[in-house]
Amino acid sequence: MKKLLAVTACPTGIAHTYMAAEALQKAAKEKNVSIKVETRGSVGVENRLSEEEIAEAHAIIVAADMDADEGRFKGKPVVRVGAGAAIKDPGGLIDRALAMKPSENASLERPKTDYVENVQKIKSERSADRTGPYKHLMSGVSFMIPVVVAGGLTIACSFLFGIYAFKQTGTLAWGLKTIGDSAMGLMVTVLSGYIAFSIADRPGLAPGLIGGALSSTLGAGFLGGIFSGFLAGYLAKFLKDKMRLPKSLESLKPILIIPFLSTLVVGLMMVFVIGTPFSMLMNALVAWLKNMGTVNAILLGVIMGAMMATDMGGPINKAAYTVGTALIASSVYAPMAAVMAAGMTPPIGLAIATFASKKKFNREEKEAGKAALVLGLSFITEGAIPFAAADPFRVIPSCVVGSAIAGGLSEAFGCLLRAPHGGLFVMLIPNAVSNVFLYLIAILIGSAVTALMVLALKRDKVSEEKIK
Numbered sequence: 001m002k003k004l005l006a007v008t009a010c011p012t013g014i015a016h017t018y019m020a021a022e023a024l025q026k027a028a029k030e031k032n033v034s035i036k037v038e039t040r041g042s043v044g045v046e047n048r049l050s051e052e053e054i055a056e057a058h059a060i061i062v063a064a065d066m067d068a069d070e071g072r073f074k075g076k077p078v079v080r081v082g083a084g085a086a087i088k089d090p091g092g093l094i095d096r097a098l099a100m101k102p103s104e105n106a107s108l109e110r111p112k113t114d115y116v117e118n119v120q121k122i123k124s125e126r127s128a129d130r131t132g133p134y135k136h137l138m139s140g141v142s143f144m145i146p147v148v149v150a151g152g153l154t155i156a157c158s159f160l161f162g163i164y165a166f167k168q169t170g171t172l173a174w175g176l177k178t179i180g181d182s183a184m185g186l187m188v189t190v191l192s193g194y195i196a197f198s199i200a201d202r203p204g205l206a207p208g209l210i211g212g213a214l215s216s217t218l219g220a221g222f223l224g225g226i227f228s229g230f231l232a233g234y235l236a237k238f239l240k241d242k243m244r245l246p247k248s249l250e251s252l253k254p255i256l257i258i259p260f261l262s263t264l265v266v267g268l269m270m271v272f273v274i275g276t277p278f279s280m281l282m283n284a285l286v287a288w289l290k291n292m293g294t295v296n297a298i299l300l301g302v303i304m305g306a307m308m309a310t311d312m313g314g315p316i317n318k319a320a321y322t323v324g325t326a327l328i329a330s331s332v333y334a335p336m337a338a339v340m341a342a343g344m345t346p347p348i349g350l351a352i353a354t355f356a357s358k359k360k361f362n363r364e365e366k367e368a369g370k371a372a373l374v375l376g377l378s379f380i381t382e383g384a385i386p387f388a389a390a391d392p393f394r395v396i397p398s399c400v401v402g403s404a405i406a407g408g409l410s411e412a413f414g415c416l417l418r419a420p421h422g423g424l425f426v427m428l429i430p431n432a433v434s435n436v437f438l439y440l441i442a443i444l445i446g447s448a449v450t451a452l453m454v455l456a457l458k459r460d461k462v463s464e465e466k467i468k
Contacts, residue, residue, distance in 0.1 A: 002058040004033060004097050005049050009040035009064035010083045010142075015375070015382030016313050017041040020063045020086035027090035033098065040068060059097040061086070065315075066139040066198070077101065084314055088389045133230065134315055140195035140229055141322055147190050148325045149421045151183025156419040159431035184329050188225035189213045195226065199233025203240055203254045207232035207262040214270040220278035222326035227278065228270055236262045286330045297334065297411040304335060305342030305407020305446070309399040312346060313382040325420040337417035337433065338410040340379050341443050342403035344423055347376030347383030348443070349402050349450025350395070356451060359460040365390070376447075379423035391458065398453035406446025413438035 006024050010016030021037040028035035038049045051072075054060070059077040062068050063086035070078070077100035079093055086093055158166050158176035166177035189212035196208025211228025215221065220228075239258045249257075292300070307320035324339035354361045354369025361369070368386050375383025388395045416434040419426045427433050427440070 002033070002098055003053075003056055004028065004035040004059055004061065004094065005053060005057040006035060006037040006061040006086075007040065007049070007064060007068045008037060008083055008086060009066050009068050010313065015380050015385075016065070016083040016087065019382060019385060020083040020090075023087050023090040024061065024063070024094070027094055031091065031094060033094055035094070040064070040066075059100045061093050061097050063093070066135055066142055082314075084311070084385075087385055136195050136198040136230070136233065137226065138315070138318060139198035140191045140193075140226075141318060143194040144187055144191040145325070145420075147183055148187050148328075149419075151180045151187070152325075152328060152419040153180075153422060153426065154183065155180030156422070156426055156429045156432035159418070160429060163431045185216060187326070187329055188216045188222050191222060192225040192229035192232070195229030196233035196236060199230070200236035200240060203258040204233040204236035204262070206259040207236060207266045210263050211266040211270055214267060214275065215278070218270065218275035218279055219282060220270070220275050221282035221330065222322070223282060224270070224274060224278035227274060228266055231269065231274075232262055232266045235265060282330070286327075286332055289327065289332045289335065294412065298408045300335065301338035301342075301407035301409070301411030302404045303407075304338050305345075305410075306400050306404040308339060308342040308381060308407070309346050309384075309396070309403035312384050312388060312399070317343070317381060328418065328420055333416035333418055333434075334411055334414070336420060337415040337439065338407035340417055340421075340423070341410040341415070341439065341446065342407040343381040344376050344379050344443055345403045345406045345446040345450055346381055346388075346399035347372040349376075349399065349447040350384050350387045350454060351376060352447055352451040353454040353458075357455055360455060360458045377424040379421055387454075394457040395454060398450050398457060401453060402446040402448075402450030404446075405449050406442050409442035409445060410439060413442060415439040415442065 006021070008017050008020040008024070010020075017039050018041060021039050024035060024037055036049065036053060037047060039046045049072075054072060054076065057076060059079065060073050061079045061081075062070060062073070063081050063083050065082050065084075070080075077097070079097050079100070081093060154176050158173045158180065161171070161173035165171060165173035168174060189209055192212025192215060193205055193209035196204035196211070198204075208229050211232045212225045215224035215228050218224070236258050239261060240254070243253065243257070245253055245257070289300075304320045304324065307316050310316045320339055321343070324336035327333075327335050351369045351373035354366045354372075365387065372383040372387070384395070384399055388399065413435050415438060417426075417432070417439075419429070419432050422429075422432075427436055433439055
């Protein structure tokens with residue numbers, strides 16, 4: 001029997017990663033196919049694929065939106081898709097993998113080479129397999145999110161003692177705020193560093209981190225950090241691929257020569273060329289956001305809200321979330337409030353719909369509704385994906401409209417969110433969310449609109465009992 005392997009990964013490592021793994025395992029079981037799935041989530045790599053398993057596998061499915069260490073699959077047939085594709089059509093992916101033919105150059109045994117030579121070969125192969133700016137950006141975002149969440153929630157905890165309690169030096173509130181500010185200060189550095197790391201592997205990390213740190217120091221913000229990450233990554237990759245040195249100096253290239261030269265170029269570019277324009281752009285953006293009128297603020301909330309529900313954890317959703325979290329570092333809190341309200345709305349709205357109707361959903365969907373409610377309250381938009389995958393033309397528009405309304409109302413009510421995650425639980429922290437009651441109203445109205453639209457658009461389903 002043919003054996004398949006799979007790797008699943010998403011930028012946040014929370015929902016898509018594990019939903020994709022579960023979908024593949026379920027589909028493989030139905031087809032009586034042996035499969036092992038490695039997940040690369042927020043807690044790290046789980047169920048790691050061994051070298052022996054890779055050698056014995058017929059094909060590998062890589063369902064990932066970020067780096068999945070693909071260099072180890074060199075010579076094996078690989079089906080590459082995003083995590084969302086594995087959730088929507090896991091059976092089709094398994095069929096594609098089973099139909100693939102082994103490469104003529106594939107080797108079933110790992111070549112016996114010198115350890116150092118083999119490590120360098122794997123690294124170069126891994127780097128060569130990575131393509132796509134979005135993939136590199138999402139790799140940076142995936143490493144940034146835990147830092148931002150930890151810092152934001154720590155700052156929110158300082159508000160337990162009062163919104164300005166941290167101003168009194170030596171108090172617990174001051175200590176929490178200091179820790180949180182330090183974490184938030186690393187946000188751009190980590191984002192830039194791991195964008196570069198995704199592009200060029202370890203040689204890109206130093207110039208990426210330093211470029212990100214300079215972006216923070218010069219006030220260039222997350223826009224400057226993204227630019228410095230790509231500049232550092234592609235420059236380091238260019239040097240790694242094109243630079244030719246005597247064998248005696250080759251071992252110094254990845255740890256000394258490339259980091260030094262790329263850091264020098266990126267640093268000088270940031271200080272003398274890039275930093276000032278991006279700083280001016282960020283200052284103008286922050287000033288506009290802080291001084292925008294009510295109508296413009298509502299419009300911004302509607303747009304960001306709609307983005308959160310368009311692909312539910314995909315690139316559009318992550319773009320809105322990244323902007324919201326980045327603006328927290330600039331003391332602009334309203335967009336993040338709109339983003340979280342809109343992100344909670346789809347799963348909560350669908351859960352309400354499953355509870356309200358006995359005819360529109362089958363037994364399995366009603367059970368999924370219970371899980372969706374918990375995920376929605378936790379600000380995990382991906383809880384709506386099973387419903388969207390099963391009926392996209394009715395569910396997705398309903399979610400987009402509900403989320404747009406929730407985001408717009410959040411802005412209209414003047415809600416501010418000082419933590420980048422947490423859902424209902426962060427609302428329990430005093431002062432973490434301003435206008436909490438109105439914020440809850442915005443989420444409830446958006447969720448109700450989603451539920452009503454879904455119920456109006458979906459057709460009644462014949463129960464399994466009647467079919468039998």
